[in-house]
Each structure stands twice: as structure tokens, then as C-alpha cells.
Amino acid sequence: MELTLLINPNLLDDPSDFMIFVGRFHPLIVHLPIGFLLLASIAHFTTRWPKFYAIKPFLKYLWGLGAISTALAVVLGYLLSLSGDYNDNTLFWHKWSGVVVLVLALICYFISKKQSENTKPTQWFLIALAIGTMIYTGHLGGNLTHGSTYLLEYAPNSVRSLAGLSPKKETIPKITVLDSADVYLDLVAPIMDRKCVSCHNKEKKKGDLELTTYANMMRGGENGEVIVPGDIETSELFRRITLPENHDDFMPSEGKRPLTTQEIALIEWWIASGAPANGFVLELDSQKIITETASNYLGLDKHAVLSKKVPPANQSSIDSLRDQGIIINRLMKSNYFIEANFKLSERLITDKELALLQNLKEQLIWLDLSNSELEDESLQKIGQFEHLIKLNLSGTAISDKGIVHLKTLKHLESLNLYDTDVSDGLLKLIPHLTRLKKIYLWQTKVNDSVIEGIQSERKNLLVVYGRE
Amino acid sequence: MSKYHNFTQRPLSRREMLGICKGGFGALAFTSLFGVLPIACSRSKKLLSEPDLYLGPHYLPKAKNVIFLYMDGGVSQVDSFDPKPRLAKENGEDPRKKFKVDATQFDNVGKILKSPWDFKQYGECGMPVSELFPHIATCVDDIALIRSLTSKFPEHTNANYFLHTGSGIQGRPSMGSWMTYGLGSDNKNIPGYVVLDGGLIPPGGLDNFKNGFLPASYQASILKAGAEPVANITPKEHMPNLQEEKLQFIKQMDHSLMGKMGEVDAVESAITNYELAYKMQSSIPELTEFSEETKATKKLYGFDSNDPHTRGYAAQCLLARRLVERGVRFIELTCPKVDADRWDQHNNLKDGHEKNAHAVDQPIAGLLKDLKSRGMLEETLVVWTGEFGRTPFAQGTDGRDHNPSACSMWLAGAGIKGGTIFGRTDDYGYRVIENEVSIHDLHATIMHLLGINHELLTFRFGGRDIRLTDVHGHIVKDILT
Numbered sequence: 001m002e003l004t005l006l007i008n009p010n011l012l013d014d015p016s017d018f019m020i021f022v023g024r025f026h027p028l029i030v031h032l033p034i035g036f037l038l039l040a041s042i043a044h045f046t047t048r049w050p051k052f053y054a055i056k057p058f059l060k061y062l063w064g065l066g067a068i069s070t071a072l073a074v075v076l077g078y079l080l081s082l083s084g085d086y087n088d089n090t091l092f093w094h095k096w097s098g099v100v101v102l103v104l105a106l107i108c109y110f111i112s113k114k115q116s117e118n119t120k121p122t123q124w125f126l127i128a129l130a131i132g133t134m135i136y137t138g139h140l141g142g143n144l145t146h147g148s149t150y151l152l153e154y155a156p157n158s159v160r161s162l163a164g165l166s167p168k169k170e171t172i173p174k175i176t177v178l179d180s181a182d183v184y185l186d187l188v189a190p191i192m193d194r195k196c197v198s199c200h201n202k203e204k205k206k207g208d209l210e211l212t213t214y215a216n217m218m219r220g221g222e223n224g225e226v227i228v229p230g231d232i233e234t235s236e237l238f239r240r241i242t243l244p245e246n247h248d249d250f251m252p253s254e255g256k257r258p259l260t261t262q263e264i265a266l267i268e269w270w271i272a273s274g275a276p277a278n279g280f281v282l283e284l285d286s287q288k289i290i291t292e293t294a295s296n297y298l299g300l301d302k303h304a305v306l307s308k309k310v311p312p313a314n315q316s317s318i319d320s321l322r323d324q325g326i327i328i329n330r331l332m333k334s335n336y337f338i339e340a341n342f343k344l345s346e347r348l349i350t351d352k353e354l355a356l357l358q359n360l361k362e363q364l365i366w367l368d369l370s371n372s373e374l375e376d377e378s379l380q381k382i383g384q385f386e387h388l389i390k391l392n393l394s395g396t397a398i399s400d401k402g403i404v405h406l407k408t409l410k411h412l413e414s415l416n417l418y419d420t421d422v423s424d425g426l427l428k429l430i431p432h433l434t435r436l437k438k439i440y441l442w443q444t445k446v447n448d449s450v451i452e453g454i455q456s457e458r459k460n461l462l463v464v465y466g467r468e
Numbered sequence: 469m470s471k472y473h474n475f476t477q478r479p480l481s482r483r484e485m486l487g488i489c490k491g492g493f494g495a496l497a498f499t500s501l502f503g504v505l506p507i508a509c510s511r512s513k514k515l516l517s518e519p520d521l522y523l524g525p526h527y528l529p530k531a532k533n534v535i536f537l538y539m540d541g542g543v544s545q546v547d548s549f550d551p552k553p554r555l556a557k558e559n560g561e562d563p564r565k566k567f568k569v570d571a572t573q574f575d576n577v578g579k580i581l582k583s584p585w586d587f588k589q590y591g592e593c594g595m596p597v598s599e600l601f602p603h604i605a606t607c608v609d610d611i612a613l614i615r616s617l618t619s620k621f622p623e624h625t626n627a628n629y630f631l632h633t634g635s636g637i638q639g640r641p642s643m644g645s646w647m648t649y650g651l652g653s654d655n656k657n658i659p660g661y662v663v664l665d666g667g668l669i670p671p672g673g674l675d676n677f678k679n680g681f682l683p684a685s686y687q688a689s690i691l692k693a694g695a696e697p698v699a700n701i702t703p704k705e706h707m708p709n710l711q712e713e714k715l716q717f718i719k720q721m722d723h724s725l726m727g728k729m730g731e732v733d734a735v736e737s738a739i740t741n742y743e744l745a746y747k748m749q750s751s752i753p754e755l756t757e758f759s760e761e762t763k764a765t766k767k768l769y770g771f772d773s774n775d776p777h778t779r780g781y782a783a784q785c786l787l788a789r790r791l792v793e794r795g796v797r798f799i800e801l802t803c804p805k806v807d808a809d810r811w812d813q814h815n816n817l818k819d820g821h822e823k824n825a826h827a828v829d830q831p832i833a834g835l836l837k838d839l840k841s842r843g844m845l846e847e848t849l850v851v852w853t854g855e856f857g858r859t860p861f862a863q864g865t866d867g868r869d870h871n872p873s874a875c876s877m878w879l880a881g882a883g884i885k886g887g888t889i890f891g892r893t894d895d896y897g898y899r900v901i902e903n904e905v906s907i908h909d910l911h912a913t914i915m916h917l918l919g920i921n922h923e924l925l926t927f928r929f930g931g932r933d934i935r936l937t938d939v940h941g942h943i944v945k946d947i948l949t
Contacts, residue, residue, distance in 0.1 A: 306528065327654045327795070329524055329654075330523075330524045331524070331525060331528050331529065331919070332524075332525060332526065332527045332528050332919070333524070333525070333526045333527070334527070337528070341654060341795070343793070343795075344654060344655055344794065344795055392843065394842065394843060414843075414846060416842075416843035418841065418842050418843055438843075438846060440841070440842070440843035442841040442842070464840060464841060464843065466841065467764075467768065467837050467838065467840075467841035468768070468837060
């Protein structure tokens with residue numbers, strides 16, 4: 001019954017699933033003629049030497065195999081082309097050059113069947129032509145499947161310019177702060193590039209949908225628009241990526257890697273916020289729904305300081321500090337960050353030590369000055385250690401006068417002021433310390449209203465101010 | 469041979485000969501063996517061959533210190549942190565009809581035994597804790613509870629070695645030795661690995677705290693409770709410089725001995741240990757002098773308790789905090805000797821567990837709160853665990869036998885996600901059915917928090933690069949921030 005369907009010409013306009021099913025074996029079968037024809041040509045070539053005369057009688061079978069498999073590939077390729085998912089122009093050349101390969105393969109078969117003693121130059125020319133056409137056809141096929149930019153995407157720029165391509169796209173400089181993250185360029189476009197564009201590009205355009213640019217995305221595909229700004233329910237794109245994975249309409253199809261929950265959350269939020277073409281994430285997300293996810297997706301929740309590569313610390317400064325009983329430890333193997341710890345030194349901290357620390361300020365991320373005889377003025381120097389992530393000033397006599405100098409410590413995550421004289425001055429300091437996660441204020445002069453002020457302002461800041 | 473044979477030049481062993489002759493160091497080491505020698509500690513010698521001489525954490529650590537609260541004997545999980553209502557429902561029924569019962573140590577399987585204590589939920593996280601630990605219960609939001617720890621050994625000695633050294637047989641280095649070996653210690657006047665002896669040395673003895681094949685300077689130093697925490701800590705000489713000169717003389721002798729013997733760990737470590745002991749004569753009395761602590765702090769730990777064991781353990785916990793302040797890397801607290809046995813209630817569960825819990829509950833909660841308010845909990849990892857759990861059915865009528873198939877433990881502090889509950893046991897609390905955590909996993913996690921990759925910290929012994937976690941260990945990521 002299927003056969004009758006196959007030969008019914010009316011069906012070709014709306015090909016049955018069965019034909020496409022068969023057609024999809026084309027990418028599998030197509031490798032057979034490539035292998036057979038190459039093998040046949042190599043074998044044919046080797047017969048120039050007496051050592052390989054023995055294989056002469058078998059050449060015709062090799063070419064025969066090549067011709068048969070080419071015929072099969074051509075038929076399956078034709079069936080696959082009926083699905084209409086491919087760029088018409090490229091498809092035309094692929095199809096007809098495939099047919100040419102078939103014709104040439106047949107000619108080669110008949111030549112070798114005639115078994116002339118020596119292959120004539122015209123015959124060599126035909127063989128070379130067959131192989132050349134086959135390579136050209138294969139290349140077009142690759143372009144159809146992967147897109148024409150696929151092959152040379154990562155080629156050196158010299159190779160790309162030979163092929164008449166523009167130099168490689170400079171990767172957009174990696175975002176380092178969320179403030180500058182653009183909603184489309186930094187969030188949506190990378191997701192599309194990674195998960196969708198391999199099928200929905202200029203050449204392939206499955207479902208007549210192209211997801212390479214914002215404009216094309218909004219234009220939609222064969223069934224109309226896929227993104228309805230502000231309405232995730234009716235946005236086809238969102239429906240498709242959130243279906244159960246085994247659903248027919250699920251995207252990405254064909255077992256390609258699905259979107260992660262994080263990516264889906266970002267797309268959902270983007271569409272719900274009206275699918276803007278551009279705009280800063282932080283401004284669009286005034287209610288902080290997605291900020292955390294976005295910063296995690298962009299890898300920004302990791303510490304900005306820690307992602308820097310710092311040079312080795314000045315060894316003579318380290319040695320002189322260590323001689324003073326100050327502990328300097330390297331904190332990781334892959335980078336040269338250090339901690340400095342004065343608490344066991346049992347010494348006054350003088351300007352000399354602070355000056356030595358100044359030499360290490362690039363590497364210094366943890367500093368413990370607890371219980372030292374530190375004075376307010378010294379904090380001016382400490383305010384310059386701008387890579388500090390942890391600072392412990394507990395048990396010192398510092399006060400509001402000193403801590404104003406700390407507002408330059410943009411990367412500070414933990415500040416220990418337990419058992420110091422600080423008070424209301426904190427209210428001025430804290431807004432500057434945007435990354436601060438923990439602050440210790442037990443046994444200070446800070447009163448409850450200040451604590452409340454800090455806590456209402458900064459929900460994610462852990463304020464430890466009592467015991468029990 | 470004279471009786472001083474040990475102190476004369478030894479002949480080379482085959483192993484030493486091979487070890488010395490391999491590599492480019494052969495000639496150098498060979499001369500040093502028979503003549504004067506450059507003194508290098510064995511650790512740096514081992515690392516010299518690596519191009520980048522690097523000591524310290526592999527990646528940015530979360531914790532700088534560890535306080536290991538060892539609950540000797542095995543706390544019953546179904547009576548502490550893993551409530552099982554089904555035990556009350558089926559109290560007195562035969563467990564063998566309900567589930568497969570493994571062989572127990574004393575082969576005296578009684579009936580299913582419900583917990584004598586009620587559970588209540590605490591904190592924002594709503595973690596259920598039994599009446600045994602009313603104080604620790606107030607800290608649950610800082611605690612990550614693991615209900616699925618398992619051991620490989622149903623008996624104390626092996627289980628203790630396993631918990632402390634990662635191997636059930638004695639002789640391996642203790643985890644504290646590994647940590648100090650891997651990270652060194654900030655304080656040069658106090659050992660980096662200290663065991664505070666609360667009164668009970670766990671079965672298996674001091675081998676739980678030994679350096680094994682690591683250099684002897686990484687073994688634990690044991691501080692006893694009481695006026696003289698370390699024997700002979702006050703100098704016996706009536707003139708201070710007399711002691712100094714004695715020590716100087718001993719050092720000289722040791723060095724000349726080393727000149728003859730080569731780099732022998734026993735001699736090297738003896739020298740460093742003498743030096744450390746001398747420094748401890750001033751550092752230890754200062755450490756154990758609590759007069760600078762406020763009354764409120766002492767009260768918080770339980771110094772005013774009626775129970776002498778609570779007071780004793782309170783002092784140990786306070787001492788632990790003071791050791792952390794002084795940069796000591798790894799501190800283990802052993803249990804106080806209460807009137808009942810250790811947590812090992814084979815009978816009289818109610819009385820024994822209550823006495824043990826009462827001794828440790830308030831001091832531990834005090835320690836957590838004190839550390840937190842000072843900002844120290846951010847850098848200190850507190851680990852609370854026994855060597856295994858106990859059976860949900862009775863041994864005899866009113867005890868519980870050993871159960872290595874499930875045990876509850878918790879961690880708090882640096883890098884720990886407070887209020888987390890990880891792992892699940894079956895309806896009886898007998899076996900782990902979800903997210904099993906092995907002792908190796910626990911070790912890997914502790915090392916991870918200290919910034920050590922447990923697969924990279926190795927020591928060559930017996931022809932193999934050996935790790936604390938041997939060939940096992942997965943980091944329990946779910947309890948980490």
C-alpha cells in the first residue's frame with residue numbers, strides 16, 4: 001500500500017510522513033558512496049604499479065558499489081528534500097551535482113568493466129571529475145545541514161579571508177558587571193545562538209523561522225509570530241521549549257540539547273517583560289525577579305576580584321612582614337591571592353607594616369587585624385586595599401571617624417566590627433559596600449534603630465549584632 | 469653491639485638505597501647521608517621535585533579551622549535528630565517481622581523501641597530535634613543535618629579508626645594530621661592539631677589521633693582538662709636559663725646525630741617537638757587562663773551548671789574557641805566521663821543518653837553562639853558526629869545496639885548551608901534509603917571546605933600515593949553554600 005502512495009504523483013506536493021521518514025536516512029546512506037568512490041579511485045590509481053595488478057579484476061565491483069550506493073543516496077536525498085526545510089538555492093546545486101556524481105560513477109563503472117590494459121588519460125580525468133564533484137556535493141550537503149558558516153566558523157582568519165569571509169566575529173567582551181548587561185545581546189541572543197540557531201538560520205530555516213536576529217525572531221515562522229510580547233501563554237516559542245521532552249513539538253528537536261531551567265526562566269521573564277529589543281537587565285527588572293538568575297547565568301555571582309589573574313606577590317615584603325610575626329598565607333594554587341593576619345603578631349601595627357602591605361594590595365583579599373592596636377587614621381591606608389573581600393577589625397579601638405575610609409572597599413563581602421566603637425557612622429558606610437554580605441556588630445555602640453535601618457535597606461545582608 | 473646501637477649510624481635499607489639513588493638528587497642525598505647534611509624537613513624534600521613549590525590550600529578555603537565534636541560511643545539517631553513516629557506505633561513489636569535485621573554486636577535483638585523523648589520543630593527551617601538537645605535546638609538555622617551517614621564497622625575500635633583516619637585498621641594518619649600536613653598551622657607556639665581530652669579517650673586509644681606515616685610533628689597534642697593540661701608544662705628547673713641551656717645541649721646532640729643518620733623523621737620531629745614544647749610552656753598557661761572571659765560568656769557555655777560534667781565540657785568548648793582564636797588548625801573534643809557510659813547505651817538508654825546529652829548540649833550551643841557573634845563561625849567549621857548510629861529496636865529491653873547503617877550528624881559554620889537536612893532513612897531509622905554519606909564523603913567535604921582537593925593531598929607510603937579518602941570520597945555539595 002505504501003508503494004501505491006509513493007507512486008501517486010499528487011502526493012508529492014504534500015509528502016507523506018513515510019517518505020520523509022525514509023528520506024531522513026539520507027545523511028546515513030550518503031557516507032557509503034563517499035567511502036566506496038574514494039576507495040575505488042584509490043584502488044584504481046594504485047594499479048599503475050605492478051605490485052597492485054592483482055586488484056585490477058575487482059575494480060569494477062568497487063565502482064559498481066559506488067554507483068549503486070550513489071543511486072540510493074540520490075533517491076533518499078530527493079525524498080528528504082521534499083520536507084522543504086532547506087535553503088532552495090543550495091538544495092538545487094546539491095541535488096543536481098549529486099545526480100552528476102551518479103552519472104560519473106556509472107561511467108567509471110563501465111570504463112573499469114571494459115578492462116583495458118592501461119587507463120587512458122581521459123579516463124583518469126573522468127575519475128578525478130567524479131571525486132571532485134562528489135566532494136563538492138558533500139560540502140553543499142554539509143552546508144545544508146549545519147549552515148554555510150559552520151565549516152569555517154573557527155578557522156584562522158587567514159583561511160577565512162581566502163574564502164572571502166570577514167574575520168571572525170570578535171566575541172562580545174565578557175560582561176563583568178550586571179549593570180551593563182543588555183537584555184537581548186547578553187541574555188537572549190546567546191541562548192538562541194547556543195540552542196536554536198543551528199536549525200533556525202538563514203540557510204536552514206526550519207519551519208521558515210530564523211532566530212539569528214531580533215527582527216527575524218519577531219517576524220516569526222510559517223505559522224505566524226512565535227513571540228507575543230508580554231504574553232508567555234500564547235508565545236509559541238515559549239510553549240515549544242517548555243513542553244515535555246518527548247512531545248512532538250518539543251524544541252530543540254532531534255535530541256539536541258534542551259534549554260536549561262535557567263535559560264527558560266530568562267526567556268520567560270524576557271517575553272513577560274514585553275520582549276524588548278534592548279535595555280539594561282537591571283532597569284527592566286526593577287522588582288529583582290530575575291537579577292539573581294541573570295547574574296548567575298552570566299557567571300557574575302562569582303567574585304569579580306577572584307576572576308582576575310594577579311602576579312605573584314612581592315616576596316621581600318612578605319618576608320619582612322613574616323619576620324614581624326605577621327602571618328601571610330597564599331590562598332589558592334591557581335592564583336596568587338593572599339591573606340594577612342596580624343592577630344598573632346602581638347605587636348603594634350605601625351605605618352611600616354601598612355606600607356609593606358601596600359606592596360601586596362593587589363594580592364591581599366583577606367585581612368585580619370583583630371585585637372591589634374589599630375587607630376582610626378590607619379584605616380585610610382586600609383581603604384586603599386581595594387581587593388579586600390574579608391576584613392576583620394574586631395577588638396580594635398576604631399570608630400566612625402575611621403570607618404569612613406572603608407567606603408572604597410567595593411569588593412568587601414564580610415566586615416567584622418565586633419567589639420569596636422563604631423556607631424551611626426555605619427549608615428553612611430554601608431550603602432557604599434554593595435557586595436557586603438555579612439557584618440558583625442556585637443558589642444559596638446550601634447543602637448537598635450541603626451540596625452533596623454541597615455536591615456530594612458539591605459535584605460540580603462546578614463547583620464550579627466547580639467548573642468543568644 | 470652496644471645498647472646504643474640505635475644511635476649509631478645505621479646501615480642503609482634496600483628501600484632507602486633505592487629511594488636515594490633515583491633521580492638527580494641521588495648524589496646530593498648520598499653525600500648528605502655519610503657526611504654533613506643540609507637539614508630539610510621531609511615535607512619540603514618531597515615537594516622539591518615539583519616545579520612549583522606550593523604549600524597551602526588548592527582553592528580559596530571557606531574554613532580555616534575545624535572543631536570536631538566527637539560523640540564517643542554512637543548517639544542514637546532516632547532519639548536525637550531523626551524522628552520516626554512509626555517506632556511509637558509499633559512499639560513492642562518484633563522487628564524481625566517488619567524488616568530484615570542485620571547481625572548486631574551483642575545478638576540480643578529485642579522489640580521495636582520507641583524514642584523516650586519527644587521531638588519539636590525549631591528555627592526558621594523547622595528542623596525537628598528531640599528533648600535531649602534543647603540548647604543545640606536553638607542553633608538549627610546554622611546547622612546542616614546529615615541523616616544518612618554510614619560506617620563500615622559495627623564495632624567501636626574499627627569504627628573509630630575509620631572515622632578518624634579513613635581506614636578501619638590502626639596505623640593511618642588521623643584527619644587532623646592530614647589537615648595540618650596539608651595546610652600547616654598559623655600558630656608556631658601551639659601545635660596545629662590539638663585533642664582536648666574531656667575524660668574519655670575513645671576505644672582504639674591514641675592511635676585515633678596519630679600521624680601514621682606522616683611526619684611525627686603532625687600528630688595530635690592532647691590537652692587534658694584541669695589545672696595542668698599538659699604534663700610538666702611548668703618548668704621544673706629553678707633557674708630559667710638552666711632549662712634553656714639543657715635544651716640547647718639536647719638540640720646540639722640531636723643535630724649531630726642527624727648528621728650521622730641522615731634525615732630521619734624520628735629525629736627531625738623530636739627536634740621540632742622539643743622546640744614546640746618549650747614554646748608551649750608560655751603559650752599553654754595563657755591559653756587556659758579564662759580570667760579575661762566575661763561572666764556572661766562563661767554562663768553561656770554553662771560554667772554555672774549544677775552538673776560538673778557540663779561545667780567540664782563547657783571549659784573544653786571555651787578552650788576550643790580560644791584555640792581557634794590562636795590559629796590552631798584542627799581541634800577535636802572528646803566526651804566527658806559522665807556517670808553512665810559514653811554514648812554507648814546498650815542498656816538504660818534513657819538515663820545514659822540524658823546524662824551524656826546534658827553534659828554537652830549547653831556548652832556546644834554556647835560555642836556556636838559565641839563563635840557566631842564574634843564572626844568566627846564564618847571561618848570555623850564545627851562538626852558533630854559519633855562513629856555510628858544505634859538500632860531502632862531494643863537490645864534487651866531498654867538499650868540500643870550499634871548500627872553502622874544509619875547515623876545522624878551535623879556540621880555548622882564556614883561554608884555550610886544552615887537549616888539544611890540531607891539524606892533520609894527508612895520508616896524505622898534503621899537504614900539509609902536516600903543520599904548515603906560515607907565517612908570518606910565526610911572527609912572529602914571537610915577537606916573541601918578547608919580548600920583542599922582530597923584527591924590531590926597525598927603522601928607516598930609503601931610505594932603508593934595515599935590519600936585520607938583512599939580511592940573514595942565525594943563532596944556533599946547539597947549542604948554547602
